[in-house]
Structures are given as structure tokens and as C-alpha cells.
Amino acid sequence: MAARPMDHEMDIITRDLLNMTTLVEETILNAIKSLKEKDSEMARNIIDDDEKIDMLEDEIKDKCLKFLATQQPLAGDLRKLVSIMQMIRDLERIGDHCEDIAKYTLRFENEEYMKELIDIPRMADMASKMVKNAIDSFVNRDLRLARRVWKADEEVDELFRNIYDELMGIVDRDPMKANQSVMFLFIASHLERIADYATNICEETVFAIEGGYDMEIKNGN
Amino acid sequence: METKFEIEKLNLYYGSFQALQDIDMNIYSNRITALIGPSGCGKSTFLRTLNRMNDLIRGVTIEGTVKFDGEDIYGNFYDIIKLRKKVGMVFQKPNPFPKTIYENIVYGPKIHGEKNKTVLDNIVERTLKEVAMWEEVKDRLQKPALGLSGGQQQRLCIARCLAVEPEVILMDEPTSALDPVATSKIEGLLEELAEKYTIVIVTHNMQQAGRVSDYTSFFLNGKVIETDKTEVIFSNPANKKTEEYITGRFG
Numbered sequence: 001m002a003a004r005p006m007d008h009e010m011d012i013i014t015r016d017l018l019n020m021t022t023l024v025e026e027t028i029l030n031a032i033k034s035l036k037e038k039d040s041e042m043a044r045n046i047i048d049d050d051e052k053i054d055m056l057e058d059e060i061k062d063k064c065l066k067f068l069a070t071q072q073p074l075a076g077d078l079r080k081l082v083s084i085m086q087m088i089r090d091l092e093r094i095g096d097h098c099e100d101i102a103k104y105t106l107r108f109e110n111e112e113y114m115k116e117l118i119d120i121p122r123m124a125d126m127a128s129k130m131v132k133n134a135i136d137s138f139v140n141r142d143l144r145l146a147r148r149v150w151k152a153d154e155e156v157d158e159l160f161r162n163i164y165d166e167l168m169g170i171v172d173r174d175p176m177k178a179n180q181s182v183m184f185l186f187i188a189s190h191l192e193r194i195a196d197y198a199t200n201i202c203e204e205t206v207f208a209i210e211g212g213y214d215m216e217i218k219n220g221n
Numbered sequence: 222m223e224t225k226f227e228i229e230k231l232n233l234y235y236g237s238f239q240a241l242q243d244i245d246m247n248i249y250s251n252r253i254t255a256l257i258g259p260s261g262c263g264k265s266t267f268l269r270t271l272n273r274m275n276d277l278i279r280g281v282t283i284e285g286t287v288k289f290d291g292e293d294i295y296g297n298f299y300d301i302i303k304l305r306k307k308v309g310m311v312f313q314k315p316n317p318f319p320k321t322i323y324e325n326i327v328y329g330p331k332i333h334g335e336k337n338k339t340v341l342d343n344i345v346e347r348t349l350k351e352v353a354m355w356e357e358v359k360d361r362l363q364k365p366a367l368g369l370s371g372g373q374q375q376r377l378c379i380a381r382c383l384a385v386e387p388e389v390i391l392m393d394e395p396t397s398a399l400d401p402v403a404t405s406k407i408e409g410l411l412e413e414l415a416e417k418y419t420i421v422i423v424t425h426n427m428q429q430a431g432r433v434s435d436y437t438s439f440f441l442n443g444k445v446i447e448t449d450k451t452e453v454i455f456s457n458p459a460n461k462k463t464e465e466y467i468t469g470r471f472g
Contacts, residue, residue, distance in 0.1 A: 004468075004469050004470070006469075072427075072428055073468070074427060074431070074455050074456075074467045074468055075456060075457065075458055075464045075467055075468050076464055076468060077468050078455070078456060079456065079457070211456070211457030212457075
């Protein structure tokens with residue numbers, strides 16, 4: 001069957017979504033790398049580059065708007081486009097969380113960390129993979145992957161609880177470390193929110209394909 | 222919600238060709254029902270079964286029942302004149318009579334025996350107001366209807382249809398020959414008309430079906446594939462064929 005004119009336009013928007021995802025994924029990893037390695041320059045770059053993510057969101061939103069106006073998509077096409085518009089918003093918010101993490105890195109600029117960071121980078125790794133896999137599930141129409149990533153949020157939540165318990169334990173034992181503990185808790189909280197946005201993307205994927213929000217894995221999907 | 226038409230096991234043949242197959246459908250009072258589907262799928266044929274317009278075509282055989290307010294219109298003793306008065310029709314191309322605006326509207330009531338000038342004047346004013354045309358033409362009612370623009374002609378045809386006080390208006394692609402402004406006026410009108418009348422509209426314009434109708438029925442190869450609330454059909458249809466058609470993947 002011949003491609004419809006809207007297929008070409010949709011391919012362009014999908015490609016832009018992938019580019020935005022790659023940038024956001026890198027930003028999450030760099031935000032934690034700069035935190036772990038106390039790399040202030042990298043942290044400043046993340047803060048400056050947040051504008052790039054915002055601009056990408058605006059560009060894609062603009063293309064979506066033109067697509068709606070000129071192609072007037074319906075049913076599956078309409079759901080796909082509405083999902084993309086929601087996803088770019090989620091990705092932009094993830095960028096904002098990374099910017100906040102980078103700001104904490106700069107606050108620690110002239111301070112030694114009270115301990116080596118292990119769980120927070122692990123959490124960042126999980127969250128960034130969730131974001132990538134969530135978008136991949138959408139692009140490849142992979143319902144099983146979308147639902148698996150959605151479920152994986154429980155692991156991130158559990159890790160967040162462990163980090164919370166550990167940091168509160170530190171504060172109990174040594175109140176002088178309260179300031180850093182609270183900062184790390186905020187950072188972990190940002191990562192937890194990033195993972196939540198990844199689950200939003202998974203829900204949008206399921207909505208785009210099935211028209212509903214049933215996230216339970218069934219019949220192999 | 223009252224049911225205006227109850228269609229059961231409707232089959233229609235043009236000679237040996239079966240144009241409609243086992244149609245089961247309800248059409249609800251004071252709602253707008255859109256019929257969509259590719260050319261030749263049977264939607265216009267179906268529309269014409271609702272006021273027995275197919276009776277005029279030679280070689281047509283019809284089976285099944287079409288109940289209008291609970292009574293089978295294909296029953297032996299059904300009064301077709303009464304049916305056509307209650308179920309009016311508007312066609313694709315505006316087709317006013319080559320008479321004045323006034324004469325176009327009073328044509329139906331006169332045939333049904335109305336002679337009183339005041340009554341006829343009132344019908345003209347009422348129906349032209351119902352189609353939002355009264356202010357535009359009240360000073361030129363005695364001018365030829367064919368001098369009106371395409372959009373005005375189509376609204377006049379709707380007014381002419383309303384003049385005999387129907388309960389149902391059947392519309393076969395009523396805006397396909399009109400520009401976007403005239404189309405928009407007719408679409409705006411439909412919503413108001415649905416407060417008093419039941420409307421069934423055949424359209425090839427998916428966006429129009431989405432904009433104006435409450436229910437949408439998708440026809441394919443003489444069969445009804447899916448009927449549902451319009452918002453469901455255009456956002457999340459249950460049938461894959463419906464999805465493929467409305468997204469332009471075939472048809």
C-alpha cells in the first residue's frame with residue numbers, strides 16, 4: 001500500500017522525539033556523572049543546555065500542531081500524536097529535574113562528600129534506562145516492553161526508600177551531616193520523579209496502541 | 222433515549238446484486254447519525270430505504286424490517302405519502318425548483334392541501350428562520366431561488382424540507398458541493414435542527430462526521446461493520462476495518 005502523506009510527517013516527528021530522548025538520556029547520566037565526579041563545568045553545561053531541551057520540545061510541539069491542522073489525524077494516528085505531545089512534555093520535565101540536580105552539584109563545589117555515592121548513580125542508571133526503553137517501546141510499538149518498564153518503577157521506588165532510610169540513619173548518628181543528607185535526598189527524589197515520567201511515557205505508549213491505560217502484563221504483552 | 226428507526230435484518234438487492242446485507246441498526250430520536258464508508262458501500266442505498274425512495278428504482282427487492290416509530294414501513298398497508306412527509310430528504314447538489322424562494326417553501330404544504338395565505342406566510346418565515354436565512358432573504362422572497370448562492374440554495378432546500386413538518390431529515394452528502402463557509406453554516410444548523418428533528422447524514426468527510434454527529438455507522442461492502450458513539454469511532458474504533466478506513470489506509 002502506498003504511504004499516506006501523513007506517514008512522512010509522522011516519521012519526521014518520531015525522529016525528532018528520538019533525538020530529544022537521546023539528549024535527555026545523556027543529560028540524566030551527565031547530571032549524575034557531574035555530581036559523582038564533582039565536575040562543576042559539566043554541571044554548568046547541563047544548566048545551560050536545558051534550553052536546548054526546551055527548544056526541542058517547542059519545535060516538536062509546533063510540528064505536532066501543524067500536523068493536527070493539516071493532516072487531521074483520527075483514531076490510531078490521533079492517539080499517537082496526542083501521546084507524543086504528552087511525551088515531549090514529560091521529557092522536558094525530566095530535563096528540568098536534571099537541571100536541579102546540576103544545581104546541587106554546584107552547591108557541593110567546595111565541599112567533600114560525606115560518603116562515596118553508590119546508590120544514587122545506580123538509581124540514575126535505572127531511571128535513564130527506563131526513559132530510553134519507554135520511548136523505544138513507543139517507537140517500536142512494543143507493549144510488552146512498555147509494561148515491563150512501567151513495572152520497573154517499583155524497583156526505583158524501593159531504592160529510593162533504601163536511600164531515604166540510609167540518609168536518615170546518617171542524620172540520626174551525626175546531625176552535622178544533615179545538610180548533605182537532605183541534599184542527597186532531594187537528588188534521589190528528582191531521580192524518583194524522572195522514573196515516574198518514564199512510567200507516564202509507558203502509559204502513553206499503551207494508550208497510543210490500545211486506546212486504554214491497562215498496564216497489567218497479559219497474553220505475552 | 223427514544224428509538225426513531227429500528228432496522229432488523231435488512232437486505233436489499235438491485236436485481237441479483239446484493240447492496241445491503243443483514244443490516245441491524247437503531248436510529249435515535251433527536252440525534253444526528255452519520256453514515257460513512259467508501260463509495261459503493263451501500264450507505265446512500267440504506268439512507269433511501271428509510272423513506273422508501275428505493276421503491277422508485279426498478280428491480281429493487283427489499284427484505285427485513287424498517288420500523289419507524291414502531292411500525293414497519295415496508296408493511297403492506299403503510300401509507301408512503303405520510304412516510305415521505307415525516308421523513309424528508311436533502312440531496313448532495315442543491316436542487317431548488319425553478320420558482321421563487323417563497324414558492325419553493327410552500328410547494329410541499331400546498332400539495333398537502335394548505336391554501337391559507339397567512340398559514341403559508343408563517344411557514345415561510347418559520348422555516349427560513351430555522352435555517353438562519355430569514356434576515357438574508359426576507360426582502361426578496363419573490364425572487365428566483367436559482368439566483369441564490371450554492372450555500373443559500375442548500376439551506377433553502379432544507380427549509381423546503383422542514384415546511385411539511387417532518388420528524389426526520391435524511392441528508393445525502395449535503396455539503397459536498399459547498400465551500401467551507403457555506404459548509405460551516407449548514408453544520409452549525411444541524412446541531413440546532415437536532416433539537417427538533419432526527420437527522421441521518423451520509424458524508425465522505427470524516428471530520429464533518431466527527432464534528433456534527435452523535436453516532437457514526439461505518440458501512441463496507443453492504444454491511445454495517447461498526448456503529449458507536451462518534452467520539453469512540455473517531456478516537457478508538459473497535460474494528461480494525463473501521464480504523465483503516467477513517468485513517469485513510471483504504472477506501
